[in-house]
Amino acid sequence: MYRYDEFDERFVRERVAQFRDQVSRRLDGSITEDEFKPLRLKNGVYLQLHAYMLRIAIPYGTLSSKQLRQLALIGERYDRGYGHFTTRQNLQFNWPKLRDVPEILDLLADVEMHCIQTSGNCIRNVTADHFAGVAQDEIEDPRPTAELIRQWSSLHPEFDYLPRKFKIAVTGAEHDRAVIKAHDIGLRLRRHPDTHEVSYEVSVGGGLGRTPMIGKVVRDYLPKYDLLAFLEAIMRVYNLEGRRDNKYKARVKILVHEIGVEEFRRRVEEEFARLDGPSVNADPAEVARIAAYFKAPDYEVLPATSRVLEATKAANPAFARWVEVNTIPHKAPGYAALTISLKPVGEAPGDATSDQMRLVADLAEQYSHAEIRVTHAQNLVLPYVRQRDLFAIWQRLGEAGLASANIGLITDIISCPGLDYCALATARSIPIAQAIQHRFADDDRQKAIGELNIKISGCINACGHHHVGHIGILGLEKRGIESYQITLGGDATENAAIGEILGPGLAAEDVPDAIERIVNVYLSERAEGESFIENVRRIGPAPFKAAFQEIAHAVA
Amino acid sequence: MAAAPKRVPLPAILLANDLLDGDVVFAVAGAAGQLAWTRDAALALVASDDATAESLEAFAAAELAGNRVVDAYLVDVTMETGQPVPRHFRERFKTLGPSNRPDLGKQAGDGISAGQRA
Amino acid sequence: MPLLDRNGTKIDAWTRSEGSGIDNLSQALVPWEALTEALQHKTRDQRIGVVIPNNIRIAELKLVLRQLSLIAVSFPAYSDGRGFSLAKLIRNHGFTGTLRASGPLIADQFAYALSCGFDEIELPEANAARQPVEQWLKAVGQISHGYQRGYGDSHNILDQRRTARAAGRLAAS
Numbered sequence: 127m128y129r130y131d132e133f134d135e136r137f138v139r140e141r142v143a144q145f146r147d148q149v150s151r152r153l154d155g156s157i158t159e160d161e162f163k164p165l166r167l168k169n170g171v172y173l174q175l176h177a178y179m180l181r182i183a184i185p186y187g188t189l190s191s192k193q194l195r196q197l198a199l200i201g202e203r204y205d206r207g208y209g210h211f212t213t214r215q216n217l218q219f220n221w222p223k224l225r226d227v228p229e230i231l232d233l234l235a236d237v238e239m240h241c242i243q244t245s246g247n248c249i250r251n252v253t254a255d256h257f258a259g260v261a262q263d264e265i266e267d268p269r270p271t272a273e274l275i276r277q278w279s280s281l282h283p284e285f286d287y288l289p290r291k292f293k294i295a296v297t298g299a300e301h302d303r304a305v306i307k308a309h310d311i312g313l314r315l316r317r318h319p320d321t322h323e324v325s326y327e328v329s330v331g332g333g334l335g336r337t338p339m340i341g342k343v344v345r346d347y348l349p350k351y352d353l354l355a356f357l358e359a360i361m362r363v364y365n366l367e368g369r370r371d372n373k374y375k376a377r378v379k380i381l382v383h384e385i386g387v388e389e390f391r392r393r394v395e396e397e398f399a400r401l402d403g404p405s406v407n408a409d410p411a412e413v414a415r416i417a418a419y420f421k422a423p424d425y426e427v428l429p430a431t432s433r434v435l436e437a438t439k440a441a442n443p444a445f446a447r448w449v450e451v452n453t454i455p456h457k458a459p460g461y462a463a464l465t466i467s468l469k470p471v472g473e474a475p476g477d478a479t480s481d482q483m484r485l486v487a488d489l490a491e492q493y494s495h496a497e498i499r500v501t502h503a504q505n506l507v508l509p510y511v512r513q514r515d516l517f518a519i520w521q522r523l524g525e526a527g528l529a530s531a532n533i534g535l536i537t538d539i540i541s542c543p544g545l546d547y548c549a550l551a552t553a554r555s556i557p558i559a560q561a562i563q564h565r566f567a568d569d570d571r572q573k574a575i576g577e578l579n580i581k582i583s584g585c586i587n588a589c590g591h592h593h594v595g596h597i598g599i600l601g602l603e604k605r606g607i608e609s610y611q612i613t614l615g616g617d618a619t620e621n622a623a624i625g626e627i628l629g630p631g632l633a634a635e636d637v638p639d640a641i642e643r644i645v646n647v648y649l650s651e652r653a654e655g656e657s658f659i660e661n662v663r664r665i666g667p668a669p670f671k672a673a674f675q676e677i678a679h680a681v682a
Numbered sequence: 683m684a685a686a687p688k689r690v691p692l693p694a695i696l697l698a699n700d701l702l703d704g705d706v707v708f709a710v711a712g713a714a715g716q717l718a719w720t721r722d723a724a725l726a727l728v729a730s731d732d733a734t735a736e737s738l739e740a741f742a743a744a745e746l747a748g749n750r751v752v753d754a755y756l757v758d759v760t761m762e763t764g765q766p767v768p769r770h771f772r773e774r775f776k777t778l779g780p781s782n783r784p785d786l787g788k789q790a791g792d793g794i795s796a797g798q799r800a
Numbered sequence: 801m802p803l804l805d806r807n808g809t810k811i812d813a814w815t816r817s818e819g820s821g822i823d824n825l826s827q828a829l830v831p832w833e834a835l836t837e838a839l840q841h842k843t844r845d846q847r848i849g850v851v852i853p854n855n856i857r858i859a860e861l862k863l864v865l866r867q868l869s870l871i872a873v874s875f876p877a878y879s880d881g882r883g884f885s886l887a888k889l890i891r892n893h894g895f896t897g898t899l900r901a902s903g904p905l906i907a908d909q910f911a912y913a914l915s916c917g918f919d920e921i922e923l924p925e926a927n928a929a930r931q932p933v934e935q936w937l938k939a940v941g942q943i944s945h946g947y948q949r950g951y952g953d954s955h956n957i958l959d960q961r962r963t964a965r966a967a968g969r970l971a972a973s
Contacts, residue, residue: 133957137943144942148908152749153701156931159752161906164879173753175776176787178704206786221786225702247879277947277957283915284888284951287881354949365885366855401892405950408958411965474782545772546780556782608771 127188127497128273128419130238137280138235141242145169146228168248168286170218170241171227174549180222181244182234186254186272186296187215187500191487194498196237198483204230209483211468211476213540213591214293215253215500216244220547242280247288249279249361255297255304256501259420260463260509262455266315266324268296268304270417271353274408278354285361289368290376292361293333300620305502307341307622308332308594310378311360318347325349330360330390331382334588338624339379342387344394350413352398355406359398363390423495423510428460432513445520447569448531453516462513464494466506466523467530467538471563474556475541476504485526489519502591503540503579505533536578536645537563540591544584544601545608551584553601553608558582558637565638566645575645578658579618594618596659597644598625599637610637614644614670615662626667628674636681643673689735690758695726695766696738697776698745698754705793706776707751709738717741719751721793723777724765729756801902802928805920806940809933812922814849814870822846829872832856839867851902854882858889865895872922875903884916891917907931907939914940915951 130138145165152162166172170181182197189197197217201209204226205219212218222230234240244251252275254268255261275294279285285292297304298315306312312329325347332341348356360378367385369375382390439446453462466486468476478486490498490508493515499507511519523529532538539562542548544555559582566572581595585602592598598613610632613625632640645658647669652661662670696709700719707719708726717737720726729735735756742754757773759766768774779787788794803810814829822828822838829849830838842848849870852861861871871890873883887899901913902922913921921936947957 131961133945133960137945137947137957140943144908144939147938147942151907151931151935155749156935157906158930159746161878165908173699173704175772176704176706176779177699220780221704223703247881281943281946282948283912283946284884285881286912287879287884287909358950362885362888366882366889370880370882402950407949409962412958412961415961415965545775546782551772554781556780560782606770 127190128185128269128416134238134277135235138238138240138242141169141240141281142228142231142235145231149224149228164246164287166224168243168246169227169231170244171222171224172245172549174220174547175545176547177221178224178227179218179220179547180227180230180241181212181216181218182239182241183244183251184216184239184500185276186252186258186269187256187502188258188269189498189500190237191491191496191498193237193239194483194487194490196233196239198480198487200230200233201480201483207481208477208479210474210543211478211500211504211506213502213504213542213589214244214251215256215502216251217500218543220543245291247290247292248286249282249288249292249294252276252279253293253295253304253309253502255299255302256499256507257303257454257463257509258298258499259422260456260458260461261299261301261303262457263301264299264457265317266298267417267420268298268313268315269420270413271298271313271315271326271350272296273416273419274353274413275357278357278408282361284358285365288361288365289370290373290378292364292378302618302620302622303501305591305594305618305622306332307620308334308338308591308618309341311357312341316347323347323349326353328356328360330394331379331387332622333377333379334591334593335377336374336586337377337380337383338588338593339383340622340624341379342382344387344391351407351410352403354408355401355403356394356398358406359394359401362397363393367393422458425458425461425510426512428458428512430459432460434514435516438517442517444531444569445517447573448520448529449516451531451535451573452533453511456510458510460513462511462516464508464511464516464519465501465533466508466528467532468505468528469532469538469563470527470530471537471567472560473527474543474546475539475559478506482526482528485522485528489522493519503538505538531569532572534577534579535572536566536575536580537572538579539563540579540581540595542583542585542589544582544590548584550587551601552586552603553584553610554634555582555584555590555599555601558599558601558610558634561634561638562641565642575649576657578645580641581616581618591618592616593624594622595625596662597641602631604631608634610634612637612640612644612674614667615659617659628667628671629678632678632681636677640674640677643677644670647673689739690756692732692735692758693728693730693761693766694735694738694756694758695723695728695768696742696754696756697723697726697773698742698751701750701752706788709741719745721788723788726766728759728761728766801925802923803900803920804923804933804936806914806937808937810920816851822848827869829870835864839864842867849898849900852886854880854886856886858886858893861890862893865890865893868895868897870898870900871895872900872902873918875901875905878903878905878909884912887913887916887918907935910936910940911943915946915948915953917952 295309314327328345329341494508541559545551583590594616616625617623710720712718778789847869
């Protein structure tokens with residue numbers, strides 16, 4: 127993975143000193159709360175319901191064991207012994223004190239981490255496919271691109287006071303695991319059919335929130351060398367033209383929608399043609415320098431399937447199920463990419479205690495080249511595991527309550543913190559996730575239902591990605607109580623789609639019943655081998671709506 | 683000048699977050715009648731009349747200007763067993779803590795010393 | 801209104817005129833709406849500056865760039881970052897006169913403003929009183945070099961790495 131050089135190191139240390147100074151100027155009245163708020167947000171500090179919150183950047187979801195141990199330490203020393211992994215592959219602590227934040231930033235800088243641009247109206251921490259470098263369907267590793275963008279977007283003089291937040295995601299695979307179509311910019315590495323040159327497909331104007339939109343392609347094949355100049359052109363058009371009169375209309379998706387993708391593309395291409403690309407772009411040697419950090423580890427030469435693994439699976443059905451559900455095939459023979467579920471039934475989705483973080487850090491060090499990935503689905507990945515080591519890992523995870531075999535299944539729920547923590551939330555999310563998990567806790571039943579993504583947001587801002595959940599749940603306030611709106615048919619992959627609202631909002635206690643009815647429609651209607659989302663696409667929403675209406679009427 | 687924002691219905695309490703710590707704090711009547719902050723919602727001064735509400739608003743303005751708290755505002759409450767409880771569920775969570783973690787926050791006694799606890 | 805640049809506070813040599821009347825002002829700063837007329841009345845010795853809103857199109861502005869000695873870009877709020885891009889565009893179109901950012905900026909934006917091509921900042925009195933010039937001069941040096949190329953810093957991190965590579969101090973891969 128990437129390591130800081132002297133320049134990165136100095137940059138991050140200087141940012142810490144700058145933040146320390148900003149805090150002291152806030153306290154002495156030199157800057158007002160209105161002026162300080164964007165400054166603290168751009169360094170990841172929110173004021174939430176009960177306390178401040180600190181969001182730590184995990185660039186493109188890649189962590190070392192050393193870094194994860196440091197996060198565990200910070201959680202213990204300055205927080206309440208746990209942290210929350212987010213849908214943007216970051217980690218947030220729920221209880222830090224503002225007075226401690228500069229010290230926490232020092233500790234992060236010690237392990238080459240920071241909180242730069244994890245919030246605020248700027249280019250946010252860049253995200254990427256969590257199986258980067260190991261997935262079999264990968265054309266090229268997205269991490270060098272993501273790292274280049276991380277550096278380029280950090281404290282950008284021109285683009286730090288944008289109309290609204292701006293999120294960039296990168297994938298290098300055919301199957302989109304980074305939700306690139308729901309980002310302000312989505313980049314997909316692909317091969318040009320004629321030249322076979324690896325280029326970027328550039329999508330702009332995706333985003334969830336109040337007005338969900340799927341990103342639109344503005345460039346089919348952008349030569350890799352031109353990346354930064356092209357991004358600069360997009361950002362300049364957005365910074366100048368994006369709406370600033372209404373925060374709900376300020377994202378680039380609204381600009382693209384209002385002027386049309388053709389006109390947006392024309393303006394970007396005009397600016398791109400006019401600006402001096404070579405003075406902006408990183409030179410190929412710099413790109414190569416970054417890429418070198420991401421070369422594959424020295425894999426052992428192993429047979430495609432491990433006999434040790436097969437034998438332990440045969441002797442232990444629970445282990446076999448976990449391997450089947452939580453691992454994916456790997457580029458390297460005899461290896462697996464393992465997803466560790468942070469969704470044990472009844473826990474807050476994405477939460478991990480400091481002890482659990484240390485265990486994962488230890489396991490990564492012992493079995494996965496000391497590297498961990500954070501997924502946008504709020505789980506952790508050990509990317510380089512020998513198949514024969516899976517059993518030992520499973521046993522140790524089990525002791526820490528981390529061996530749930532539910533990746534991609536109905537209890538692997540994405541959930542924002544909701545009104546249990548968040549000052550913006552209109553309703554709670556976590557208890558809804560927990561109630562659904564309890565309803566579907568049975569392993570056989572989950573497995574029989576198969577792949578089904580439930581995503582829950584506690585407000586319209588959609589941090590829980592509810593629009594692109596196969597089943598989405600949005601918590602709102604209706605006449606002084608929490609009310610939950612259910613959507614169907616969303617998709618976060620390369621077939622990105624926004625879900626359709628099934629009917630009126632439900633009270634919290636009715637949500638598990640409603641989910642169960644929806645699932646029952648699928649179970650009775652599905653064709654052989656048909657997944658939930660395939661079934662929804664084939665038979666359409668009508669049967670699901672009918673089932674939903676029954677419960678909506680029964681409780682109305 | 684814009685009209686003053688409409689005040690919440692009374693009775694009401696004043697809450698805010700401590701600027702340096704972030705903790706939720708409540709305005710409480712001090713010994714000599716002056717206002718101060720407490721971390722215990724049960725001790726919050728309940729304004730049942732306009733004069734008290736105005737004194738809470740004046741205190742909020744002074745404390746915001748003095749850079750001691752942020753996000754100070756009045757919250758309408760009902761009285762339950764002698765203690766103020768916010769009417770809205772959002773503000774109720776602020777006086778308690780995360781509902782999924784009864785071991786954390788004010789509901790677990792965070793920042794509320796035993797002697798101070800009502 | 802107080803004026804400062806990278807060296808500290810500065811005397812404003814420009815006189816704002818309400819309309820296009822520039823009479824005998826040697827350095828007249830006129831509103832954008834009055835610019836065409838002011839340029840018509842301009843004598844050989846007079847220098848003209850213009851105050852522009854931040855939503856102006858560069859296509860309109862570039863026609864008059866060469867007749868201007870100063871452009872003051874209005875910042876209606878410090879959080880409205882259009883002025884940074886506008887400054888960059890003005891410089892990219894070859895303007896070599898003085899670029900002024902005018903509005904309630906904060907010290908933490910000083911370095912950004914300079915990087916985007918501004919020379920000086922004109923602040924409302926109250927903002928300048930809260931944030932004395934020492935804070936601006938301190939803030940401007942807090943991040944010694946950024947990553948971005950093309951923003952006026954030839955010692956940006958990418959170019960420093962390139963130089964180091966050329967000198968053989970940093971391996972290419």
